[in-house]
Amino acid sequence: MPLVPTASVVGPARTAGVGAPAFNVLHLETAEALVAAAERAGIPLILQISENCVRYHGSLLPLLHATLALADASGADVSVHLDHVTDPALLREGVGAGVRSVMIDASVLPYEENVATTAELTGWCHSQQVYVEAELGEVGGKDGVHAPGARTDPEEALAFVHDTRVDALAVAVGSSHAMRERTAVLDKDLIRALRQRLPVPLVLHGSSGVPDEELRAAVAAGMTKINISTHLVSVFTGEVRRTLSESPSLIDSRKYVGPAREAVSQEAERLLRLLGTPAA
Numbered sequence: 001m002p003l004v005p006t007a008s009v010v011g012p013a014r015t016a017g018v019g020a021p022a023f024n025v026l027h028l029e030t031a032e033a034l035v036a037a038a039e040r041a042g043i044p045l046i047l048q049i050s051e052n053c054v055r056y057h058g059s060l061l062p063l064l065h066a067t068l069a070l071a072d073a074s075g076a077d078v079s080v081h082l083d084h085v086t087d088p089a090l091l092r093e094g095v096g097a098g099v100r101s102v103m104i105d106a107s108v109l110p111y112e113e114n115v116a117t118t119a120e121l122t123g124w125c126h127s128q129q130v131y132v133e134a135e136l137g138e139v140g141g142k143d144g145v146h147a148p149g150a151r152t153d154p155e156e157a158l159a160f161v162h163d164t165r166v167d168a169l170a171v172a173v174g175s176s177h178a179m180r181e182r183t184a185v186l187d188k189d190l191i192r193a194l195r196q197r198l199p200v201p202l203v204l205h206g207s208s209g210v211p212d213e214e215l216r217a218a219v220a221a222g223m224t225k226i227n228i229s230t231h232l233v234s235v236f237t238g239e240v241r242r243t244l245s246e247s248p249s250l251i252d253s254r255k256y257v258g259p260a261r262e263a264v265s266q267e268a269e270r271l272l273r274l275l276g277t278p279a280a
Helices: 007-016 028-041 051-057 061-073 088-096 111-127 154-164 188-197 212-221 230-246 254-276
Strands: 020-024 045-050 078-085 101-104 131-135 168-170 202-204 223-228
Touching: 007 020, 007 045, 007 223, 020 078, 020 230, 020 254, 028 045, 028 061, 028 230, 028 254, 045 051, 045 061, 051 061, 051 078, 061 078, 078 088, 088 101, 088 111, 101 111, 111 131, 111 154, 154 168, 154 188, 168 223, 188 202, 188 212, 212 223, 212 254, 223 230, 230 254
Parallel strands: 020 045, 020 223, 045 078, 078 101, 101 131, 131 168, 168 202, 202 223
Antiparallel strands: none
16 A cells, blocks of 8 residues: 555554554665565554664665665554754755655753754644654763653743644653663653643654563553664564675675574564563
8 A cells, every 4th residue: 555644653652542652774685675574564654764874875765766666565553763863954854855754853952942842843744744753952961862861841842832833752661772781761750741731642763772561551641652773673683684694605695684584573563562462
């Protein structure tokens, strides 16, 4: 079915009280793996391309066009989202190429500058019918909004949403980016308070460090969009290492990248079912 808007993934998930899984694309193989997982699971999926990923590839358009094509040809509901965008030129390039969902990341700026920058870019995005996610800023810790000790204040978050008009908000509730162990314990009381106070869906960044039971509890408490990258990257790399260890003479990259693609697809399918179905 055709590419779907992110709003049509996140909105119904919020209403139904389930998660809206959002998994990062690093290269074509991960995009293929993730789309196949969504097709098997029958659960909507948001494919994310981050600004860091664009830096790795050196340009946005080749990977973006491939990802959009995979989503558009898929039998599943798949949307494509630009993640952690700090460069307005990159944002405009992505929108011009067909992206209809972005995460504006001005979180390193002081609060007032974050609000002003986010509001300006959100206004432009909305004029282009683009869905906008944002990040509040460094609340509760100098090492970042998603350091384990950082917490989002519900009243400040409400003011931020009101002043910027964003469509979704990434909040700090105990997760942290790039965690390699799934040991984070989330503040479910704060999630409930934020869900009750804010008129927009809540987004959990740093979900790779959150174990299954905590992810389910976070969704039950009111979290909607769940971003996962590092965990799936670890699955991919681990399978490459395993294959090359067992067959050190391999030189055809397809013979070790292929199994890694399949391993990611299987784990992504499991996570889609974990997040995208109601709790028993």
